[in-house]
Amino acid sequence: MIQKLISKIQKTHAPIVVGLDPMLGYIPDHIKSKAYAEFGETLEGAAEAIWQFNKEIVDHTYDIIPAVKPQIAMYEQFGIEGLKAFKKTVDYCKEKDLVVIGDVKRGDIGSTSAAYAVGHLGKVQVGSKTYTAFDEDFATVNPYLGSDGIKPFIDVCKEEKKGLFILVKTSNPSSGEFQDQLVDGKPLYELVGEKVAQWGEECMGDSYSYVGAVVGATYPEMGKVLRKIMPKAYILVPGYGAQGGKGADLVHFFNEDGLGAIVNSSRGIIAAYKQEQYLKFGAENFGEASRAAVEDMVADIDGALKNRG
Numbered sequence: 135m136i137q138k139l140i141s142k143i144q145k146t147h148a149p150i151v152v153g154l155d156p157m158l159g160y161i162p163d164h165i166k167s168k169a170y171a172e173f174g175e176t177l178e179g180a181a182e183a184i185w186q187f188n189k190e191i192v193d194h195t196y197d198i199i200p201a202v203k204p205q206i207a208m209y210e211q212f213g214i215e216g217l218k219a220f221k222k223t224v225d226y227c228k229e230k231d232l233v234v235i236g237d238v239k240r241g242d243i244g245s246t247s248a249a250y251a252v253g254h255l256g257k258v259q260v261g262s263k264t265y266t267a268f269d270e271d272f273a274t275v276n277p278y279l280g281s282d283g284i285k286p287f288i289d290v291c292k293e294e295k296k297g298l299f300i301l302v303k304t305s306n307p308s309s310g311e312f313q314d315q316l317v318d319g320k321p322l323y324e325l326v327g328e329k330v331a332q333w334g335e336e337c338m339g340d341s342y343s344y345v346g347a348v349v350g351a352t353y354p355e356m357g358k359v360l361r362k363i364m365p366k367a368y369i370l371v372p373g374y375g376a377q378g379g380k381g382a383d384l385v386h387f388f389n390e391d392g393l394g395a396i397v398n399s400s401r402g403i404i405a406a407y408k409q410e411q412y413l414k415f416g417a418e419n420f421g422e423a424s425r426a427a428v429e430d431m432v433a434d435i436d437g438a439l440k441n442r443g
């Protein structure tokens with residue numbers, strides 16, 4: 135799957151991920167009214183609204199992007215109906231040949247991680263039959279529990295040719311509370327980065343490992359250090375746009391080959407129609423506004439990479 139991700143990035147010239155984080159507040163009224171008219175102001179109505187919203191964004195962007203990242207919390211908040219919308223979104227994106235990164239941030243003791251890995255990336259056995267449940271291509275994973283919490287994910291990835299993005303340095307303001315603590319003179323995020331590189335060694339595609347990392351765009355200096363610590367890890371870089379990250383902050387997340395990083399923007403793309411520069415599209419045409427925001431993001435990153443010294 136890492137090869138598919140890389141070849142799609144090369145084909146689209148877009149090292150970006152559209153984050154499908156459909157909070158109701160971002161969904162235009164015309165979509166919500168239609169869903170509520172059919173299903174009422176219910177969990178089902180909310181799920182229908184997020185599915186219709188996602189579909190329109192995907193339909194307007196799938197040909198110019200390599201990947202999407204649905205964030206499961208935005209679906210889970212609506213219970214089972216929300217999870218059905220998550221699954222529908224995953225399946226639809228795969229039909230459109232997009233790489234799907236399930237932003238599920240799982241990780242537990244080994245036996246529990248194994249169940250998460252099976253549910254999101256693998257196959258589950260029921261009697262004599264096997265089923266795929268959510269079936270994303272990549273999943274985000276939390277490494278706090280250590281190697282035995284990660285290994286079951288790696289085992290499933292090996293079997294299913296899928297991949298991981300392991301949290302190394304997160305984009306949020308408090309990420310330093312634990313992640314920057316010095317352990318034997320080194321910040322914890324560096325130690326985790328070293329571990330990701332080690333876990334990834336036995337999981338190589340042609341040039342990159344399918345065990346990747348998450349490093350926030352909001353910490354560019356740390357990104358530069360981590361790039362060197364994990365030269366073969368693909369880095370998923372959230373924090374662009376709504377959290378303040380810009381193209382110029384991202385250049386050191388990429389390797390000299392122009393690969394190695396994929397930048398996520400969620401609100402900046404899906405709620406583009408609410409931003410001043412895209413107001414001209416109007417809420418009815420939110421899909422077109424999202425497409426314009428994708429094009430601007432790609433140009434911003436491309437320009438920064440061309441200018442890097």
Ligand SMILES: O=C(O)c1cc(=O)[nH]c(=O)n1[C@@H]1O[C@H](COP(=O)(O)O)[C@@H](O)[C@H]1O
Pocket residue numbers: 153155205237274303304305306348349350372373374375376377398399400401402
């Ligand atoms: O794993 C992630 O994707 C993630 C890690 C991180 O350090 N920071 C971060 O923002 N994210 C996710 O990336 C998305 C960012 O959304 P926007 O700020 O709207 O672009 C959300 O889905 C977050 O859950």
